[in-house]
Amino acid sequence: MKGLVVKNTGSWYVVRPHDGGELLACKIKGNLRLKGFRGTNPVAVGDVVDVEVKADGSAVIASIDARRNYIIRRASNLSKEFQIIASNLDQALLVVTLSHPFTSTTFIDRFLATAEAYRVPVTLVINKVDLLTEPDDVELLEVVMHLYRTIGYDVLAVSSLTGQGLDELRAAVAGKTSLLSGNSGVGKSSLINRLVPGAGLRVGDVSVAHHKGMHTTTFSEMLDLPGGGAIIDTPGVKSFGTIDFARSEVAHYFREIFAASAGCRYGDCTHTHEPGCAVLQAVEESRISQSRYASYLSILEEDPNNKYRKPQ
Numbered sequence: 001m002k003g004l005v006v007k008n009t010g011s012w013y014v015v016r017p018h019d020g021g022e023l024l025a026c027k028i029k030g031n032l033r034l035k036g037f038r039g040t041n042p043v044a045v046g047d048v049v050d051v052e053v054k055a056d057g058s059a060v061i062a063s064i065d066a067r068r069n070y071i072i073r074r075a076s077n078l079s080k081e082f083q084i085i086a087s088n089l090d091q092a093l094l095v096v097t098l099s100h101p102f103t104s105t106t107f108i109d110r111f112l113a114t115a116e117a118y119r120v121p122v123t124l125v126i127n128k129v130d131l132l133t134e135p136d137d138v139e140l141l142e143v144v145m146h147l148y149r150t151i152g153y154d155v156l157a158v159s160s161l162t163g164q165g166l167d168e169l170r171a172a173v174a175g176k177t178s179l180l181s182g183n184s185g186v187g188k189s190s191l192i193n194r195l196v197p198g199a200g201l202r203v204g205d206v207s208v209a210h211h212k213g214m215h216t217t218t219f220s221e222m223l224d225l226p227g228g229g230a231i232i233d234t235p236g237v238k239s240f241g242t243i244d245f246a247r248s249e250v251a252h253y254f255r256e257i258f259a260a261s262a263g264c265r266y267g268d269c270t271h272t273h274e275p276g277c278a279v280l281q282a283v284e285e286s287r288i289s290q291s292r293y294a295s296y297l298s299i300l301e302e303d304p305n306n307k308y309r310k311p312q
Helices: 105-117 135-151 166-173 188-195 255-261 278-284 290-300
Strands: 002-008 013-017 024-028 048-053 059-064 070-074 082-087 091-097 122-127 154-157 177-181 220-224 230-233
Touching: 013 048, 013 059, 024 048, 070 105, 082 177, 091 105, 091 166, 105 122, 105 290, 122 135, 122 188, 135 154, 135 255, 135 290, 154 166, 166 188, 177 188, 188 230, 255 278, 255 290, 278 290
Parallel strands: 024 059, 091 122, 091 177, 122 154, 177 230
Antiparallel strands: 002 013, 002 048, 002 220, 013 024, 048 059, 070 082, 220 230
8 A cells, every 4th residue: 555654753754644644653664674775764754655554463664755855965974875854845943052062064065965966845934033132133134134045945933932923834834745944943834833733842952162053853754734744853963964066066045146157258167276166256246155165165175085876
C-alpha cells in the first residue's frame, strides 16, 4: 500500500496510509539499505512510500517514490555524507533569532543556498522579536529584514511569547506542507505549540553560559495544521554544511550574486579576483552585502577534496 512518512525516530518510521487506515510503525526492508549509501537516513519525513504488511502484522517500507524536492545538509556524523531533513515540501520556514541565541548570517545563507539548489521556497521567520528592545537591536532587526527582502525572500518578524506576527505566520503555512528548521533554542517548538493547538511540544531553555539552545525535539515529525496543511518539526541544528556544490555552481544559489554575474567579463568568473568582475564591483559599491559575499566565499573555500555526490 502507498503511504506518507509522518515520523522518523531513527530506527522506526511511522507511515500514514493513503487509504485512511491506521498509522503503521515500519522498519526498512533490507534491500533499501543500499550498499554504498552514504546518508544517515534512506527514508525521510515527507516521503511517499510503498509499505508491505506481513502475515504477522509487522510492516516494512519496501520502496520510496521519487522526491520532487528536499532539504539536505552535511551530516554531523563524519562517517556519513548527508542527512535528508525532509522531502516533498511546499516551503521551508527558517526560524532564526537575533538574540538568545544569535543566528549567524552564515547559517542563514547556507540554508538559503541549499534550498535554492534543491528548489525549496523559503520564508525567513525572525522569532523572539520581543527581546529586541534596545535601539541597536531594533536597528539590527530592520537591517536583516531589509537585506533578505531586498534579495527576494519573504521575512516575518514574530514572537511566540506575545503573539506578534503569528497571524501572518498562520497565513503563510495554511494549506501547505512546511518544514520548520533552525538552530536549537530559536523557539521552533513554541511556535508549533501556537500553530497546532494541543501539540504540547516540550520547550527547552537557552544555555546561560553559551547562549545556545538545548535540543528539545529529538526526531522529525509531521503535524497537521487545524485549517489544512502540515508542519514538519525537526531537531535543531548547530551548523549547516552544504552538499554537492561544485565551485562553478555556488554563485547560482545566491540570487543577487548570480544576477550580478551576468555582467562579468569572463564566463567562468569565480568572483574572487578576476578583472572585470561585476560581482566584486557590486560588493565594493554595497549593492551586494559583505555578509552575503562572505557566506559565498565560505562555501567556495571549503576543502576541495570533500566532494559529495547528490543522493538519488
